[in-house]
Amino acid sequence: MITVENVTKTFGGTRALTNVSLTAKPGRITGFLGPNGAGKSTAMRIICGLARPDSGTALVEGVPYAHLPNPARRVGALLDASAHHDGRTGLETLTLAAIALGIPRTRVTEVIALVGLTPKEARRRVGTYSLGMRQRLGIATALLPDPRILILDEPVNGLDPSGIRWMRDLLRHFADDGGTVLLSSHLLMEIEAVADDIIVIGNGQIVAQGAKEDLLRGS
Ligand code: ADP
Numbered sequence: 371m372i373t374v375e376n377v378t379k380t381f382g383g384t385r386a387l388t389n390v391s392l393t394a395k396p397g398r399i400t401g402f403l404g405p406n407g408a409g410k411s412t413a414m415r416i417i418c419g420l421a422r423p424d425s426g427t428a429l430v431e432g433v434p435y436a437h438l439p440n441p442a443r444r445v446g447a448l449l450d451a452s453a454h455h456d457g458r459t460g461l462e463t464l465t466l467a468a469i470a471l472g473i474p475r476t477r478v479t480e481v482i483a484l485v486g487l488t489p490k491e492a493r494r495r496v497g498t499y500s501l502g503m504r505q506r507l508g509i510a511t512a513l514l515p516d517p518r519i520l521i522l523d524e525p526v527n528g529l530d531p532s533g534i535r536w537m538r539d540l541l542r543h544f545a546d547d548g549g550t551v552l553l554s555s556h557l558l559m560e561i562e563a564v565a566d567d568i569i570v571i572g573n574g575q576i577v578a579q580g581a582k583e584d585l586l587r588g589s
């Protein structure tokens with residue numbers, strides 16, 4: 371469960387979030403929809419403890435991210451698919467992450483297979499990866515600790531149609547197992563296709579929030 375209450379965040383003179391409250395529930399895929407610059411990444415970074423709200427609270431399983439025991443093992447996050455070190459191979463990237471998290475190396479092979487990177491691709495340097503492959507590597511990194519919560523910022527960008535279908539299936543299984551998924555997109559079509567619950571943000575403010583059927587019915 372993710373609960374954000376009355377979060378306001380400014381960067382210098384820019385107000386990125388104004389009184390944002392939202393929830394993402396276990397067993398549900400929550401789609402976070404809004405145009406570029408609406409504040410989605412800022413909200414997700416605050417949830418993951420990477421930015422501090424000016425006011426309000428962001429809680430994961432009832433406590434701020436930083437106060438979770440082993441937060442990096444409970445929450446799998448993909449916040450910037452281009453953040454991986456270009457000089458390392460995919461395999462090295464995941465192995466280092468596994469070591470940092472105290473996760474057995476065998477899990478690395480597992481997640482590589484899970485995201486559909488071939489062993490040969492895994493041995494290529496990330497600098498040679500397409501955006502779609504970077505997204506798969508990012509998902510692999512997020513899945514590494516077998517988390518109960520996934521926070522994915524624009525995970526579908528750069529994926530081809532088969533990659534998008536794969537991603538939807540993966541998120542569906544994750545949520546059906548009781549996991550909590552919060553994923554952002556600027557594409558209504560994408561959110562509509564994958565989400566159970568939808569949060570709409572515009573200009574740093576929540577515009578609408580609820581079950582997809584209710585929102586699309588206009589109630
Ligand atoms: P989205 O993820 O929906 O595209 P962001 O959260 O990235 O939106 O951005 C929301 C607003 O906050 C934008 O106006 C953006 O320029 C601003 N912003 C985000 N991060 C920073 C930062 N580190 N410094 C200054 N402004 C920022």
Ligand code: ADP
Pocket residue numbers: 416417419422423426427428429434435436
């Ligand atoms: P530091 O990052 O300096 O180590 P902490 O992360 O422990 O500090 O947090 C310092 C204070 O900020 C605490 O009172 C904590 O509850 C609050 N805090 C941290 N993250 C959040 C968050 N996401 N939402 C609300 N309050 C937070």
